[in-house]
Structure formats: structure tokens, C-alpha cells
Amino acid sequence: MARTNDDVAAMLEEYADLLAITGGPDFKIRVYQKAARSIGAHVTDIAGYDTTELRQIPNVGESIARKVAGYLRSGTVPQLEELRGRIPAGVRALTRIPALGPKRAMALHQRLGVDSPESLEAAIHAGALHGLPGFGEKTEENLLHGIALLRDAGERVHLGVAMPLAEDIVTALRAVEGCHRCGYAGSLRRMKDTIGDIDIVATSNRPKVLMSAFVALSQVTEVILHGDTKTSVRTGQGLQVDLRVVPPDAWGAAMQYFTGAKAHNIRTREIAVHRKLKLSEYGLFDAVTDELIVSKTEEEVYQRLGLPWIPPTLREDIGEIEAALAGELPDLVTEEDVRGDLHTHTELTDGHASLEEMVAAAAERGYAYYGVTDHGPKLYMQQMTLDKALAQRERVRELDGTSGLRLLHGVELNIDPDGDVDWPPDVLAGFDVCVASVHSHFDLPQDRTTRRLVRAAEHPCVNIIGHPSARLIGRRPPIDADWDEVFQACARSGTALEINAFPDRLDLAAELIRRARRYGVKFAVDSDSHAVGHLANLRYGIGTAQRGWLTADDVINTWPLDRLTAFLRKKQAAGVSRP
Incomplete structure (x- = not known):
């Protein structure tokens, strides 16, 4: 369901962005960013929390707690409003462009008068950025790509925004007297990556009553159209929601x-x-x-x-x-088929919950096995060391078997530009599962990117390529690779490709899943959880897997434990050689 946490996290992120634009100190910006992530990941809805309760959330200090408490009471933060007033709206719009940070957006406004993505695009084509410090040819190319990405995204939102909103509305309408059935349809029911508007279908013999209840919902900020069979509204997130009411027999x-x-x-x-x-x-x-x-x-x-x-x-x-x-529709994988999650994080690196909390939450989901895969040392900001990883492994072994849950101690490795990963094979052989992912250097030429992924796939200890295209929906495009060559390498080496269920990733995308499946590639649908609440995101990954026409047999974390562990050990046993 939609939570206050998400609104508060967005408010704090905006505060951090505006601090950056106005030249606020870096440490203070990071403090607000960390608080935003912690509140967004907090398990319990914070609506009604007071300052004392807010301070119990990691990374939330006294000053931020007071701001959040005031926001929860009044819906506003005076300091945020003051910052908004100091910054032209056009500059704030510029910060939505992928690859353009707040400080550089303000510099462009001050030097060139740029005040919108459109005016920035015109300035680039006119050569106005030539000679500006930090704005070389490659930067201009990235900015143009970011503007195109922003334009393509339009007013669309990802599944993680649209789904909770739709479920809240459907739940409210089902409680209205005279409503027989109600559900969401359209692109949301098809589990598309992004949603432009939400379609709700209901059946009732009293449509006027249902429509009146619909426009009175707390989420509604504007009524676009009010009729007996169709009503359209706009919500606080800016999403249009259409309700169509038909007779009960027409469901x-x-x-x-x-x-x-x-x-x-x-x-x-x-x-x-x-x-x-x-x-x-x-x-x-x-x-x-x-x-x-x-x-x-x-x-x-x-x-x-x-x-x-x-x-x-x-x-x-x-x-x-x-x-x-032809009678050849696939028997699609479902969330009920999933026996475990193979890519998750704890507070040892960039997670927001302890190992014990994450394991308990996984057990509550009824999993048979669960992989803990904190980052390796090449993602330097996480400050991981081998000693820390080995200490975590001991604790994982102590918890193994609790609540009937088999724990797998793993690692998420960083794939460097040449395709190498953290730690040598003799160290990696001690992990139960190794996920390898691209976390930097996203703009390499296609041949280097392809070689990078192929080398990682052929590493004898890499079991899964995590979020393979490294895209962030609406913020970062996929890396450029010869995907057919990558898929062939994965099929040949027995390396699974991840379908990362985080709503702003959903990576691999469905069209690439369908291509990879033709080569016989196997997949892992993982939550990439950094908090307890993220485990539930798995359903978005399953929706993407279904859009890729996958069956349970295509997905390794639907397999029984013995089959999964045999798959994970197969590469090391075969001694796949590095090129």
C-alpha cells in the first residue's frame, strides 16, 4: 500500500537537491540523502510518528526529525519552501535530466540563462556550452541523451509508484455500498515498466454512488471528467486515474x-x-x-x-x-513458484537492516533458501573488506537452518571496465553464490561493454550477472552491448542473468529476456533488497519475467535447493577458463 514514508523520503531528497543547488555543504547534503533512504526503507509507516519515534530510525538526527514531524503535521517544511523560493523553477526542472547534477544546472542557468531542458538542448546545438569548464563534447552528448530520456519518460511513473496507489483506490472502492467487483486493468495489469495512467474497472448497479465516492477519495486533487460510466481524476502524484463502471454481468x-x-x-x-x-x-x-x-x-x-x-x-x-x-502459450512463472531470493543486502554495506532482520523477513515469506550478497571491496564507498565478509559468513552459518531457511552466503561483485571482479577465484570459491554487476563506467563503447560482460559471465565463480543493462528507468539508459553475444556467453558458461525486481530497474527488460531465452539462458528473479520492505518488490520482477515469457523452469530460484546448488557449483567444478 502507498505509505507516508515515500512522500517524506521524496521531500528530503528534494531538500538535499536544493541544498546542492544553493551551494550547501556536502556533508549536510549527504546527511539528508541518508535520512531519505532510511525513511524510505523503514518497515513501518511513519504517519503519526513524533520526534522521538523518528529519531529511532537510523540516520535521522534531531534537526531532520523536527522537520519531518512538522511535515507530518502540516504537509510543509518552512526551510524547504524558503529554498524553493530562492531557486528558479527552470533550474529545478534541469535537475531532472540524467547526467546533470544540481550544481552544474545552477551554473548553466547563471552563465547562459538556461532554464529548461528545451533551452539546454537548444544551447547545446548552438554551441553555447563550448569552452565552459566541465562541459566537453562527451558531456554534451550525455546531456542530449539525458534530455531524450526525460522526454520519453514524460509523465510516466514506474510500477512501484503506480501499483500501491491503484491498490489503495481499488480497496477503497470495494468498500463502497453497491460495488460488486473492482480491479485495475490497462498497462498496470500488464506489468509494464512504466505507467502513464491507471485504469480501474468496477461493476455496480449504482454507478453514481461509486463515482461520487471515487472523486471524494483523499488521493484525488483534481476531477478531470465526472460521468456515470467513466470518471477521470488526477492524484497528488500527478497520475491520471480513470474509473469505468459497467453492469455486474459485464465484468x-x-x-x-x-x-x-x-x-x-x-x-x-x-x-x-x-x-x-x-x-x-x-x-x-x-x-x-x-x-x-x-x-x-x-x-x-x-x-x-x-x-x-x-x-x-x-x-x-x-x-x-x-x-x-497453436496451443503453445507458456505456463508462466508466478510469485508462488519462487523458493528464495539470491540478491539482497544488509547494513554491512549499503542496506538499512541487519542480517538477522533480513533473514527473519525472508523466513516470514516462506522461502526455502535465501542469499545474502553484500558488496565486494571494489565498490569503494561501501568499505567492504575480506575480514568483514568472513565474519558475516560465520554469522550466516550460525543462523543457517533457523525457521527451516537455508542461508547462502554470497557477494555482489563489481565488474570493472575490463571485466574483472573483486577478489581472486580462490577467495570467491568460498562463497555460495556470486552476483557480478556493473556499477560504473556506463558509457563505454559497445565492443568494450560487450567484452566486459562476456568476461564476467565466463569467470569460473560468477553465477549471476546482476541488473545486466544497468539501466535506471527514466534516469539512466541501458549500457550499450551486443546482447546476442552476451547471451551466447551466458548460455555457454552456465551463467544466469538477473531480472532485478527493483521498480526503477526491472533489469533485464522484457524484450531482452525474450531474446536471451532463445539462447537457452537461465534467469534469477531477485529483489536486490536493501531493506525488509524491499523483499515484496519481487512481484515486479515476476511481472517482468512473465512479460519475457518465462516459465518456472527458466528461473533458477524456483528450483529445489539441490538443483540450485548443483547449478551454482557447476562452473567451478568445470573450471571454466578465463579468456
Whole structure:
């Protein structure tokens, strides 16, 4: 569900950004950034917390606690409002551009009068940045790419923002008298990476009552359209939410109609026409007599069209119709299939919870096994050492087996520009699972990036390539690699590719998953948790895996422990050689 924590974390992040723009001291900026991450990761919703309770959260000192407590009471922070007033809105807009930090945004405004992404783009094309310190040719190229990325993102948000909001709204509407059924549809139900608006479908014989309750919800800040069958509102996050109400018997037809991508819906309507039928949100009708044929369930709508029920995550017209007609739809992996999580962090490096807290939370999820993979020493800011890792291993062994949970002591290694990773093979052989990820040098040429990933995949101790494309949705584009060559290397070496479930990553993306699967690559759907609450993000990774057409057999952390451990040990036993 949507939490106050996320709003407060965003407020503190903005405060840190504005401090950076106005030349605030670096240590103070970091303090606010750390507090934002800690509050965002805090397990309990902080609504109603007082200053004393807020100070119990790691990295939240007296001054920040007072600001947050005031924000919780009044919805505003005077110091933040004062900072906002000192900075032109255009400069704040510039900070949304990937690759442009707050200080450089302010410098561009002061030197060139740049006050928007559009004016920055024009200035770059006009050569106005030439000669400015810190703005070379490569920087200009990165800024143009960042502006394009920002433009593509538009007003879209990632799943982790849209899903809790939709679930809150659906829960509230289900409680309204006269509401028979209610659920979200559209791109959210298809688990797309980003969501432009939220589609809610409900059934009721009293639509006016339901619509009145909808526009009165606390999340609503603007009513765009208010009707008996469709009402559109805007929420505090800026998202448009459309509610459509149909009669109770039309539930199946409405969910089918409002879930599929446009191309999928065109295909199903074409099939209906060929069968002398008409398909709408109210049902499947005889094209001649207008007699209603079916409408109550999605299954009967698809069946009458000569198709099996098609899972929502596949409804994109990328081959699912043909697969359905041929009886070849995949039996998609589900969250219930997952037996464990193989990429998680603790407070030993950049996590926000102790090993014991993370293990207890994993046990509560009913996992059979759980991998702890704090960062290796090449991610220098985490200050990891071999001694720390070995001490953690001892504690992991002590906790192993508690609550029936098999613990795997692992590490997330950093892949350097040449494809090397932290620690030599004789050290890495002592870990149960090794995840290797790109954390820097994101703009290498394609040939070097490809070679980098291939070398990591062929390392005898690397089991999983973590968040392989290193993208951050809306903030950083994927690294440029010859993915087919990378996929071939992973298939050849027995290295799994991660589907990182963090909502701003969802990496690999679905289209790359489908390509990799054709080479026989295996995958790991991991949460990359840095706090207890992050473990639940796994569902977003599963949605992405489904969009990639994966079955449980394709995903190594759905396997029984003996099969998983055999897979993890296979590379070392085979002694895969380094190029």
C-alpha cells in the first residue's frame, strides 16, 4: 500500500537537491540523502510518528526529525519552501535530466540563462556550452541523451509508484455500498515498466454512488471528467486515474477490453468480426442480431473467440495470439513458484537492516533458501573488506537452518571496465553464490561493454550477472552491448542473468529476456533488497519475467535447493577458463 514514508523520503531528497543547488555543504547534503533512504526503507509507516519515534530510525538526527514531524503535521517544511523560493523553477526542472547534477544546472542557468531542458538542448546545438569548464563534447552528448530520456519518460511513473496507489483506490472502492467487483486493468495489469495512467474497472448497479465516492477519495486533487460510466481524476502524484463502471454481468468483457494493449485488442476484435461477432467492454455480441453471447468472465470471452485465456502480461500482440491458436502459450512463472531470493543486502554495506532482520523477513515469506550478497571491496564507498565478509559468513552459518531457511552466503561483485571482479577465484570459491554487476563506467563503447560482460559471465565463480543493462528507468539508459553475444556467453558458461525486481530497474527488460531465452539462458528473479520492505518488490520482477515469457523452469530460484546448488557449483567444478 502507498505509505507516508515515500512522500517524506521524496521531500528530503528534494531538500538535499536544493541544498546542492544553493551551494550547501556536502556533508549536510549527504546527511539528508541518508535520512531519505532510511525513511524510505523503514518497515513501518511513519504517519503519526513524533520526534522521538523518528529519531529511532537510523540516520535521522534531531534537526531532520523536527522537520519531518512538522511535515507530518502540516504537509510543509518552512526551510524547504524558503529554498524553493530562492531557486528558479527552470533550474529545478534541469535537475531532472540524467547526467546533470544540481550544481552544474545552477551554473548553466547563471552563465547562459538556461532554464529548461528545451533551452539546454537548444544551447547545446548552438554551441553555447563550448569552452565552459566541465562541459566537453562527451558531456554534451550525455546531456542530449539525458534530455531524450526525460522526454520519453514524460509523465510516466514506474510500477512501484503506480501499483500501491491503484491498490489503495481499488480497496477503497470495494468498500463502497453497491460495488460488486473492482480491479485495475490497462498497462498496470500488464506489468509494464512504466505507467502513464491507471485504469480501474468496477461493476455496480449504482454507478453514481461509486463515482461520487471515487472523486471524494483523499488521493484525488483534481476531477478531470465526472460521468456515470467513466470518471477521470488526477492524484497528488500527478497520475491520471480513470474509473469505468459497467453492469455486474459485464465484468469479464470489461476486464478483457481495458487490459490489452491496443494492438492486442485490435487482433481480438478482428477475430470477432471474422466470426460475425462484435466485441466491446459490455460483452461479445452477435453482429447481426446484437444478441449478447458472453460477458461474465474473461475466460468465456476468449473461449468464444476460439482462444484459451491469455495471461494479462502477454497481451501485447507480440506472438501471444499465434501461440494461443497453436496451443503453445507458456505456463508462466508466478510469485508462488519462487523458493528464495539470491540478491539482497544488509547494513554491512549499503542496506538499512541487519542480517538477522533480513533473514527473519525472508523466513516470514516462506522461502526455502535465501542469499545474502553484500558488496565486494571494489565498490569503494561501501568499505567492504575480506575480514568483514568472513565474519558475516560465520554469522550466516550460525543462523543457517533457523525457521527451516537455508542461508547462502554470497557477494555482489563489481565488474570493472575490463571485466574483472573483486577478489581472486580462490577467495570467491568460498562463497555460495556470486552476483557480478556493473556499477560504473556506463558509457563505454559497445565492443568494450560487450567484452566486459562476456568476461564476467565466463569467470569460473560468477553465477549471476546482476541488473545486466544497468539501466535506471527514466534516469539512466541501458549500457550499450551486443546482447546476442552476451547471451551466447551466458548460455555457454552456465551463467544466469538477473531480472532485478527493483521498480526503477526491472533489469533485464522484457524484450531482452525474450531474446536471451532463445539462447537457452537461465534467469534469477531477485529483489536486490536493501531493506525488509524491499523483499515484496519481487512481484515486479515476476511481472517482468512473465512479460519475457518465462516459465518456472527458466528461473533458477524456483528450483529445489539441490538443483540450485548443483547449478551454482557447476562452473567451478568445470573450471571454466578465463579468456
